[in-house]
């Protein structure tokens with residue numbers, strides 16, 4: 001009996017020793033480590049069950065109601081002190097629910113929601129695993145969350161290391177992650193439509209360099225009708241707004257007002273209380289614009305003392321990430337050998353920047369997204385006589401002679417898609433391309449004729465094909481008869497707005 005018991009005990013002890021080992025023994029030998037997609041900005045911020053950002057109907061209505069009495073003064077382009085306060089109160093209504101404190105941490109219980117997936121599929125044909133986050137937070141905080149997420153995915157899949165795709169703001173998070181954690185858990189990285197060299201609209205807002213023009217507003221609005229369903233009605237309406245001069249008649253005083261708010265220090269006060277406290281947005285300010293932005297939002301010694309903790313964080317991002325992007329990317333390339341940069345061009349950028357004549361994917365400048373490609377101005381080419389800037393024995397000039405990729409950080413690893421709008425690039429084409437970059441050794445722009453350096457996106461068929469000198473031509477709009485009616489109507493309205501002035 002004693003013997004039986006001791007044998008039983010031995011079996012139990014052995015089992016106890018073996019079982020945990022078996023539980024940990026879930027390594028996967030498929031050879032295709034999981035791909036994590038670091039999402040872009042955009043997830044909803046909730047307070048309890050209420051959506052607080054993007055602002056909802058009630059908040060928008062309240063803002064409009066507060067701002068409406070300012071309309072005549074806005075059209076004149078000059079606000080007195082009381083009106084300035086009212087304008088800032090209207091804007092504050094939108095940002096108050098997602099307020100941050102002076103140190104750059106959330107000041108309310110509002111937060112973006114995200115969760116770890118229960119099951120994670122990986123390998124060929126699988127969609128990358130989304131990593132989402134609260135875009136307002138300090139990029140270093142998000143990088144730490146990404147690190148935890150990577151460990152979770154490694155555990156779930158049994159892989160030692162992952163591939164990372166940073167899309168839009170996610171590319172900035174990816175760069176921040178690499179600056180802190182290096183490539184110990186990273187087998188390769190792709191910067192896709194990436195906001196890692198700053199976003200002009202954000203950089204220029206924070207450093208007070210915005211400009212508006214009726215031409216660029218019009219060009220942008222027309223482009224958006226094509227992206228969102230090609231609406232001839234909207235196209236005619238916008239043409240009427242522009243051709244009647246109403247758009248310009250409204251925009252000129254709005255710009256004048258913005259300039260006045262900046263000159264009077266009201267914009268600085270607003271930034272200090274709201275947007276300037278959100279470290280996530282500071283992550284979209286380029287290294288080039290950071291000193292000017294820091295100086296615009298925190299101009300005095302008092303404000304720099306008051307916001308010292310926040311400024312330490314922002315300076316850290318500048319010193320360790322934004323001013324070191326090339327170094328961080330080059331190190332990742334050297335260690336992993338699997339790198340890709342995906343970007344778009346041929347689109348008009350959001351019309352609040354001085355860069356409205358430059359190539360973009362509608363949100364980010366192509367030069368920034370590609371990390372240094374040479375781009376002709378929108379609607380132009382580099383010219384027939386243009387010679388490739390860097391001779392690396394490859395051709396890096398696009399068939400439409402708009403882009404010279406030889407000056408990019410990685411000329412052989414940077415892919416361009418013409419007319420790839422910022423939000424629509426992540427289709428099947430980019431999924432396949434990303435998988436090729438990660439799962440094929442040494443994959444570059446010359447590896448596969450289906451994935452050449454330059455592609456063109458067709459909105460109507462939702463397909464991407466190789467760019468040739470015949471496709472990807474200039475997009476033109478033919479306004480219909482209704483445009484003439486709108487123009488006449490808006491001329492009348494313009495007379496009234498001019499009277500109000």
Ligand SMILES: [Zn+2]
Pocket residue numbers: 028029030031032033122123157159
């Ligand atoms: Zn596997």
Ligand SMILES: [Zn+2]
Pocket residue numbers: 392393394396411412
């Ligand atoms: Zn080359």
